[in-house]
Amino acid sequence: MACVDDKEGLPERLKRRDRERQEAQEKRRETRERQVVSEEKADYFTETFNKEKASVEELLATCGPEQLEDASSRLSKLQVFVNDSLSFLPSYEVRQAQAALQRLQASLTDRREQLLPKKKFTFRSRKAALAEAAAVVPECNIVPAAEGAPAVVPESAVEPRCGFSDEDCQQLVKTASEINGQDVQLTRLTGCTVKLFGAPSTLHIRQVRDSLVLCGPVSSSVFIDDCSHCVFVFPCQQLRTHNTEECSFYLHVTSRAIIEDCRSMRFAPFTWSYPAIEEHFETAGLDKSKNNWSQVDDFNWLARDVHSPNWSVIPEDERRSEWDS
Known part of the structure; x- marks a missing residue:
């Protein structure tokens, strides 16, 4: 029986095996290409992150009071760079980067206390x-x-500071002239309603209980630590929340929200408004068209294919839209 060179003459089973072999080769090639691209991105991330981290460390070691805001801004941008790289970084790289950021934040806090002592x-x-x-x-x-x-x-x-502390059951208000471009701090508040009409540079919230906090657009970061049973309403570039429980967020955030050591956190889109808020969005430099309110990274939950049990989205029929009552 003569050999048949034409593949069309091969039995269907052999032709199917040939197709499967070619498809497997193509999948292996695509996998290798994706791996190479991911490795290249990871290498670029590592090089860029380490370079900027070293630069911020050098700045913190030598800066004066007038350079603290520059250091804070650069640290916030470095956090955004990490957030934008999460999709291709392995989990151990993410943990190392976040640990380095926490050390930088601690150094910034220490430096601020050295240069601006209480x-x-x-x-x-x-x-x-x-x-x-x-x-x-x-x-x-x-x-x-x-x-x-x-x-x-x-x-x-x-020593007057921009913000409020040690208040119980109070209505607390700051205007744009008081907080625009300022580092605002809310500490040790219980049962309070806080309204901040303006565009602060950063917002620090610590040890606040059973309170409502509404704030205009924050140009860089909001840091929340050790809070419980609160409702937070604000736009910002970055949100980082630690050691907090049973809180709701009505959020406009242009990067991704970060929670760590938190539980029972709920999120919904930002809904507060006041007459000058459009102007304050421009002052803060926030993009109104970009809101990642439902993109939350839980640093205690690294499983990418399973939703973190520590946060959820507020159902639409439970969301608030009126805040003056």
């Missing part, structure tokens, strides 16, 4: 202390000292 309680004459405190804190918070006794001036009265 003043402690100071004893002044009764009249001078009360006059200075009255210009900074509400009148209801000033407790007169006994006649002839030295007045104790609260730290917030000695």
Whole structure:
């Protein structure tokens, strides 16, 4: 029987095997190409990240007070770079990068405290202390000292800071002229409603309980730590939340939200509005068309194919849209 060279004359089974072999070769080739591309991206990430990390470390080691905001901005951009690279980085690379970012953030905090130390309680004459405190804190918070006794001036009265601290069940408001471009801090608040009408540079929220916080567009990052049973409403470039539970976020974020050591976190799109908010979006430089409110990275949950149990999306019929009541 003569040999048949024409493949069309081969039995169907042999032709099927030939197709399967070619398809397997093509899949192996595509897999190798994807691996090469991922390795190239990972190499670029490692080189770029390490270079910028070293640059920020050098800046923090030598900077003065006027350069702290530059260091903070560069650190925020480095976090955004990491967030944008999560899709191709292996989990151990992500952990190393985040650990390095946490060390940089700690160094920034230490450097800020060195260059801008907090003043402690100071004893002044009764009249001078009360006059200075009255210009900074509400009148209801000033407790007169006994006649002839030295007045104790609260730290917030000695060194005014942009924000609120140590308040219970209060309505707290800041205007754009007070917070635009500022580093705003909210600490140790319980049962409060906070409205920040403006575009701060950063927003730090720590040890806040059972409160509602509404803020205009934040040009860089919002940092939240050790909070519970709160509702947070704000636009920002980046959100990082630590050690927090039972909180809801109405969020506009242009990168990806990050949670760590958190549980029972719920997310929905940003819904607050006030007359000057469009102007404040421009002041903050935030892209209104880009909102990744439902893109949340849980650093305690590295399984990419299984949703983290620590956060969820607020159902549409449960979302709030009115905030003035």
